[in-house]
Amino acid sequence: MGKSPLKKFLRNNLIVFVLLNSGGVLSYLFQIVLGRTLAPDQYGSFNSLLSTSALITAPITIVHLVFSRFIARLESHGQQQIKTLLIKSIKPLLVMISSIIIIGVFAIPSFKSFLHIETTLPIILMLFAACFSTLQQVLAAVCEGMHRFFALGIISGGCALMRFIFGVLFLVVFNWGIEGGLIAVAFAAITTIIYGIWELRDVLSSQAKGLPSGFFPEMIRYSIPSFLMITMVVVMCNIDIVLVRHYCSPDQAGYYATAAILGRIAFFLPSSLLLVLFPSVAKATASKEKDEHYFWISLGLTTILAGSVFLVLFFAGEAIIQFVYGDQYYLAAHILKIVTAAMGLLALSHVIFSYSLARSEFSFLWPLVGGTIIMISLVYFYHETAETIAWILLLSIGIIFTGTVLNRVYIFFFKPITTS
Numbered sequence: 001m002g003k004s005p006l007k008k009f010l011r012n013n014l015i016v017f018v019l020l021n022s023g024g025v026l027s028y029l030f031q032i033v034l035g036r037t038l039a040p041d042q043y044g045s046f047n048s049l050l051s052t053s054a055l056i057t058a059p060i061t062i063v064h065l066v067f068s069r070f071i072a073r074l075e076s077h078g079q080q081q082i083k084t085l086l087i088k089s090i091k092p093l094l095v096m097i098s099s100i101i102i103i104g105v106f107a108i109p110s111f112k113s114f115l116h117i118e119t120t121l122p123i124i125l126m127l128f129a130a131c132f133s134t135l136q137q138v139l140a141a142v143c144e145g146m147h148r149f150f151a152l153g154i155i156s157g158g159c160a161l162m163r164f165i166f167g168v169l170f171l172v173v174f175n176w177g178i179e180g181g182l183i184a185v186a187f188a189a190i191t192t193i194i195y196g197i198w199e200l201r202d203v204l205s206s207q208a209k210g211l212p213s214g215f216f217p218e219m220i221r222y223s224i225p226s227f228l229m230i231t232m233v234v235v236m237c238n239i240d241i242v243l244v245r246h247y248c249s250p251d252q253a254g255y256y257a258t259a260a261i262l263g264r265i266a267f268f269l270p271s272s273l274l275l276v277l278f279p280s281v282a283k284a285t286a287s288k289e290k291d292e293h294y295f296w297i298s299l300g301l302t303t304i305l306a307g308s309v310f311l312v313l314f315f316a317g318e319a320i321i322q323f324v325y326g327d328q329y330y331l332a333a334h335i336l337k338i339v340t341a342a343m344g345l346l347a348l349s350h351v352i353f354s355y356s357l358a359r360s361e362f363s364f365l366w367p368l369v370g371g372t373i374i375m376i377s378l379v380y381f382y383h384e385t386a387e388t389i390a391w392i393l394l395l396s397i398g399i400i401f402t403g404t405v406l407n408r409v410y411i412f413f414f415k416p417i418t419t420s
Contacts, residue, residue, distance in 0.1 A: 009297070012147070012276045012280075013301070015149050016152065016153050016273070016275050019154065019157045020272035020275070022157050023159065023161065024268055024269065026161050026163070027163065029164050030160070030163050030164045031261050032324055033172065034167070035258065035329070037177075038171075040254025042177065043257055045117055046122075048241055048245035048253065048257070049115070049122055049178070050126070051239070053127070054130075055235065055238055057131075058234040058235070062223050062227045063093060063138055064137045064141040064144075064230075065226045065229075065357070066223050067144075068144045068145040068279050068282070069145070069279070069282045069357075069358065071141070074145075074211075079203045079206040080208055081210070081211055081212075083206050083209075086142070086203070088211075093134075093135075097134060101127050101131060105124070115245055125183060125186065126182055129182050132186050132189035136189045139193060139196030139197065139199075140155045147279060154195065154199075155196050155199070158195060159188050159189060159192040166183070166187045167181060170183055170184050171184070222360070226357065232372045233346070236375065236393075236397060237267065237343075239376065240379075240393050243389055244257075244386045248389075252385065256390070258325055259321075259332040259333075259336040259339050262313060262320070262324075262340070263313065263340040267306070267344070269305050269306070270301060273302060274350065276298075277351070278354045278355075281355055285360070291355075295355045298355070299348070303348060306347040309340065310340050310341060313340045314341075317340075318333035318336075321333055335387055341394055342397045345394075345401040346397050346400070348401060352408050364407050366403065367404050367407060368400055368404065371399045374396045378392045378396070379392055
């Protein structure tokens with residue numbers, strides 16, 4: 001590797017980091033609007049719905065990862081093959097999205113019972129918001145695979161901006177409550193879908209060209225480990241809020257949601273780096289180039305960012321909660337320390353997951369799946385308080401982190417390196 005590719009990698013990291021985390025700031029401003037507008041029990045309800053939408057669409061989000069990896073290989077052959085991939089994928093994607101809405105509608109009584117929500121409209125709005133967000137992710141995946149990182153950042157950051165604007169309109173001006181927040185999420189996704197289509201107009205207007213032989217079967221094979229990784233990561237990032245909402249009091253659910261939203265900064269702040277790491281490693285693997293430097297740079301930056309967030313929230317978490325959300329949420333401060341530690345470890349593990357998946361090395365799935373099963377099993381038996389569930393989350397992610405590191409050490413030092 002010469003100097004130029006490494007400089008390009010660092011430049012792309014900077015672009016994505018700035019744009020996506022500018023969007024992250026706006027996402028937290030949106031959460032502040034929610035926290036200031038809604039009571040703790042309503043705030044817990046909203047975020048449990050948001051987490052539920054992430055869980056039920058997790059199987060479809062593999063499209064983002066698979067598209068990113070395989071488009072990184074197609075991009076050198078021109079935009080025509082990328083258009084063919086989109087055309088052949090849109091029909092099954094729409095079928096999956098329609099299935100989510102139909103099954104979700106029939107499951108409304110179960111959602112209401114499990115999440116302790118009395119009305120139906122928030123659940124319907126959650127389903128539609130989830131589907132629009134999924135379509136947005138597909139367009140973002142195309143930009144990621146084509147290394148259009150500025151457009152990728154605009155799609156993600158723009159979505160956060162529009163969500164904040166619509167949130168102020170529907171929550172503060174119109175006072176629509178939980179329903180207004182969910183409508184804001186849906187409208188924000190729709191506006192960025194429109195932008196994404198405009199950004200990819202050159203691809204969509206190009207002449208479709210045939211894909212390489214065996215391309216789709218290879219994508220399907222790759223989708224299985226991708227599905228497992230994404231599903232498990234989404235579960236570990238969201239299931240705790242849903243379980244606290246189910247097992248604990250409404251006020252505890254609100255306090256926990258506050259802690260979880262802030263604690264996830266340790267995970268989401270450095271996660272933008274993976275949008276550059278993954279396609280860069282996938283492209284290097286396809287061309288049989290060295291890629292270890294990408295891994296070490298991303299891991300080092302993630303350690304600095306996640307560690308800094310943990311230190312800030314550990315020592316100043318209570319003051320931040322009271323300043324941002326108000327005195328009514330101060331009981332979330334102790335839970336915040338636990339959740340932040342868990343999310344920081346998950347962020348470090350996520351770097352190894354993404355690097356391994358880009359290289360088609362799938363043994364990291366054993367500790368990931370095992371730790372997720374441990375998390376859900378322990379909460380089933382021990383769920384007396386929200387803090388108990390937070391400690392179980394930290395324990396489970398600690399197991400995942402330890403197993404993932406040991407697996408990566410084995411591959412680096414004891415297993416012959418191969419590329420696919």
